[in-house]
Amino acid sequence: MRLPGRLSAAIAVLTDVETRKRPVSEALKAWGINNRFAGAGDRAAIGNLVYDALRRRASHAAIMADDSPRALVLAVAVRDWGHDPAALNDSFATDDHAPEPLSADELARITGQLPDDSAGHILADVPEWLAPSLTRAFGDSWIAEGQAMAARPSLDLRTNTLKSQRERVLKSLARFNAVPTAISPVGVTMPAGSGDARTPNVTTDEGYLKGWFEVQDQGSQIVAALAGASPGEQLLDFCAGAGGKTLALAAAMANKGQIFAYDSDRSRLAPIYDRLKRNGAHNVQVRAPLPDALDDLVGKMDRVIIDAPCTGTGTWRRRPDTKWKLSPELLAQRVAEQAAILAHARRFLKPGGTLIYITCSILPEENDDQVAAFLAANPDFASLDPQSLWQAAFGAEAPAGVATAGAGIALTPRLTGTDGFYLNALRRNP
Template structure:
């Protein structure tokens, strides 16, 4: 396919997303099944156009004066991808391309986008849903636009070195052809170079370092959240919302594969191929605890856990770089539902905590309503708990690196908060709660 055909395909995909209000990944998959002539390079380029158009859906609509899929794709190719008006018109000369530019579209694309956006509301400039702008403004103040724009960028590709199989130097050497380098915050993190918009990303699972269990794909923020838990060899850890188990594997490595980790999730399908991943990683201390119909799969763990790790269900606002379509599907009722879930799972965590235990509360959300507010609500409901320093169990050199991301807000603190603008990671929040009688 030539560029013009790819532009048309991206428009069709976005029209499908808007019409059926479904994830863009599903729409892209169905488009590929219906157009089997498209090669892998075509599908990569079409997907990149669609995702980048969604990342900046609001600002594209403001620049173009309309919010159609066509306008979004044209603006993405000409402006975000830097092809300019001339490059776009050349692409539109293809017989399979969208219709030629109208006079109005040409005028819009020829204008200085920065000057046009200077007149836009902050929610548009930040590319965030209008209904969430007041909450984000109260959180970030004058930095809201900067933070929102960083959430609209592409995500980095980060890897975690599995210290059960080797160290970071060995992993960097093994992935030299991919250009892997040490990531800036996590002591076990690697980062791959950014790619051009149409470049096909490397298939990390095909690398020997991945197949041998030396590395796992994991955002640096997620790595740090697992490190904050600070599990020691021999401890008993409950990963209460384990999902695919990535943080359980990370904690098992931190523990030197000594102790016990119980991984639970309300939907056992989320475990996926966890057993294969654990075997590849050389991890033997993680025990999956799927839900039991009509019973309590965790009743034997009550009051016996040293660290209850709560990677709480949330809106996922911190992952908008990876899931930009979810940003525009999010509604207030979904936030309300997640807050109720978070309160429930925190109350559950207290049930399993031993006399000297800690609860590590983590979300991949940037919203105060899901983070500090939920911690404050837990402390109001439960006597005998307090907030602890989230960096206390990290190596001193790592704690120093992360210290600028820890602070108190509205009387709730200290907590760890990471964002793409400040940390270069996905958005993550972490708070450590401990018994007040723990010395």
């Protein structure tokens, strides 16, 4: 397919997303099934157009004075991918699969600039109602944080130290120009490409099949390291999901001690079994979501890890469609769920144990506010110093800006080059 046909396809996919209210991944898959003539490069380019349109939806719509799929996709082609609008129009005239030519108004707008006095949420490419929350979280830097969250993410991998070393993984993936991550000592990264660049399919690599590495954002690797798990400990991963952090914890513990992996949703937990086998993680006991599944663990755990269900605002680079679906009602629902999980999970800690609260959110309602409410209701807990946690995990001072007012650690694309994550370590009195 040539560029005009790819643009038309991206407009069609984005229209499908908006009219049928379904995830981008589903709409792209459906388009691919219905258009089997399209090659892998075509599908990647179309996906990039759609995701880029959603990442900067607010600013592109403001420039174009139009938030239609057509306006957004054309804005990406010119403003993000650098195509000349006049040359685009010329190519449209000779391609039966092209969109309608750009109008005089579109041509005038598409190369314009946002006024300096544009609303902050437009400059930041975030929903307007979230501006107060982001201001509380980041102060005067909130617009820059939003802009960083509107960029493409890298592809990050975690070396499975139970089976391999980072140098071996880097050598295995040399054809993808893989490099070490900046913070995680076991991470490997492939920076995002531009335009129609394809993301490497590393899951077909020999190293992945042998269990040498897992796909895991560097931010997730960092919070797993900050959890401080040590060989020989008894640990409960209370919201284990598919097991990404469980596997990182098992490697950090060198397969010594015991991890109990639990999740209230059986379908989320299902992939963990194959992943444990491939990774050679032998100190993990999966507990199915039954009424009495964890009764024998009450008061016995050295650490309880809560990777809490959240709004996922920290993953907006990867799932930009969720940015525009988030509502105050959904945020309130997640906050209530987190409070209930914290209240329940604390029971499993022994005296002197540590509760590790993690979200993939950048919103204070789910992070510092949630921890403050927990501490007010549980005076036998206290937050550990974030600088000391970072020093213990990485042997260096924490990057500027990551320590929060509530003694938490906040990772963001702008501050750490990662997805957005939050961690607070809460020690129970002996």
